[in-house]
Amino acid sequence: MWFYSWIVMQIFIETQGGERFPLMVKSSDRIFNVMEKILEKEDIPVHNQCLIFDYRRLDYNLTCLCSTKLGTR
Numbered sequence: 831m832w833f834y835s836w837i838v839m840q841i842f843i844e845t846q847g848g849e850r851f852p853l854m855v856k857s858s859d860r861i862f863n864v865m866e867k868i869l870e871k872e873d874i875p876v877h878n879q880c881l882i883f884d885y886r887r888l889d890y891n892l893t894c895l896c897s898t899k900l901g902t903r
Contacts, residue, residue, distance in 0.1 A: 843868060861890040
């Protein structure tokens with residue numbers, strides 16, 4: 831039997847205009863899921879978003895938050 835422990839965390843998103851807002855995510859969320867949450871919360875279309883962490887662009891097709899080492903920073 832497999833047991834997965836997903837961590838729920840709060841991250842902060844900063845827009846190009848410098849506005850910051852918190853967002854609750856799970857470590858199992860894919861980058862695209864995070865972009866959809868940003869769309870729901872701030873009405874910023876997914877195709878207008880570019881998520882960058884640790885000076886690199888996060889690939890919305892492949893990357894899971896757990897693989898970005900987001901929780902370690």
